[in-house]
Amino acid sequence: MGNGPSKAELEELHRQFGISIEDLKTHAKAFREVNGAMTLADFRRFSMESSTQLPPGVIEKIFFAFDRNRDGRIDVREYLMMISLTRGGTLDEKLQASFDIFDSNRDGKLEKYEVRSLLEAANVTYAGSISLGLTPQMEAHVNDLVEQTFELSDTNHDGFIDREEFVHAFKTHPKVLEFFKQL
Numbered sequence: 001m002g003n004g005p006s007k008a009e010l011e012e013l014h015r016q017f018g019i020s021i022e023d024l025k026t027h028a029k030a031f032r033e034v035n036g037a038m039t040l041a042d043f044r045r046f047s048m049e050s051s052t053q054l055p056p057g058v059i060e061k062i063f064f065a066f067d068r069n070r071d072g073r074i075d076v077r078e079y080l081m082m083i084s085l086t087r088g089g090t091l092d093e094k095l096q097a098s099f100d101i102f103d104s105n106r107d108g109k110l111e112k113y114e115v116r117s118l119l120e121a122a123n124v125t126y127a128g129s130i131s132l133g134l135t136p137q138m139e140a141h142v143n144d145l146v147e148q149t150f151e152l153s154d155t156n157h158d159g160f161i162d163r164e165e166f167v168h169a170f171k172t173h174p175k176v177l178e179f180f181k182q183l
Helices: 007-018 021-032 040-049 056-066 076-086 092-103 112-126 134-153 163-171 174-181
Strands: none
Touching: 007 021, 007 076, 021 076, 040 056, 056 076, 056 092, 056 112, 076 092, 092 112, 092 163, 112 134, 134 163
16 A cells, blocks of 8 residues: 555554444545645645534644644544544543543643633634634633533542543543533
């Protein structure tokens, strides 16, 4: 496949996520039509054209979470991992990826500003007031959600949510689950 995934890589994705090899090949072929890599601008365009409309701030966080080698591009392997995970990953795998999306500075812990920035991006976009920013009511709602999430999730009270706390909170607290459904 040239610069595409090897047969062994496709088989591994199939084993790990249950996505058919034919489906993976179809996605890889379509991906190669965008020159084998997507920049953030390409990813924004692709996301806007897809059936899943995501807020621009969320699109950026997803892009950087799946740009594993931090070269500013998503290559075909990173793209297939993203597709496989979202379509066939287990809850734990999806939670790990969600944590990576929130953890914008990639330090292995979530700070309030990271959670707040994702919520603000989601709230501003859904309210249709991107250029105006958050209304005072929306800002108060975001602040309340961030505080509630940290109260439920930061079990060791160190001011951060680590990966283990994140997964545990998501699985055991319905309020945290509701928080993420709002995105």
